[in-house]
Amino acid sequence: MFSRLSPITAVPLRNGIIAGLLGFFLLVALYFMGRHPFLFMLYFDFRILMFAVFMTLTLKEIRDAHQEGIIFFWQGMIANFVFTVLFAIVTSALIWLLCILYAPFLSNYIVTALAQMKELPAEVIIRIGKDAHESNLSTLAATNGYTLAKHYFWQTFVISFFISIIISVILRRQPKNN
Secondary structure, eight states, rough: TTSSSHHHHHHHHHHHHHHHHHHHHHHHHHHHOOOGGGGGGGOTTTHHHHHHHHHHHHHHHHIIISSSTTTTTTHHHHHHHHHHHHHHHHHHHHHHHHHOOHHHHHHHHHHHHHHHHHTTTHHHHHOOOHHHHHHHHHHHTTTOOHHHHHHHHHHHHEEEEHHEEEHHHHHHHOOOOO
């Protein structure tokens, strides 16, 4: 399917689709285990580990199987960006579809997040501002599937950016100059 594309595009496209499907199934599994995936702190997000594994495998495949052991930093960054775009599109689209087809996913998120926000200590509310807190409460009540999917989409790029840099630096291998 991707045979006509450059390996820097083809390998991340394939792996991005696979990781996107796996990521969605992990989200659904977390939800049905009683832990809504949108209520985790960002630094506990499973995407961190998933991206590290998939990006490493993607760059190693490109470097070792297609480029004779050589990959430059910029090639790694492009490949990781393509991977991230596909992961974000696949997973976000499936989240949006899940919210449409299975309404309890969205309603459970709203109810649980509202309860958590209402239980915040007074010191935290003062620190973020009472107006900001009230605004967040009203905005949260109006959340829909598109909002959740969009949030997940953009959050994926934030997580991916730092991991992409680290893995592209670690796995780069440049030709030796004689």
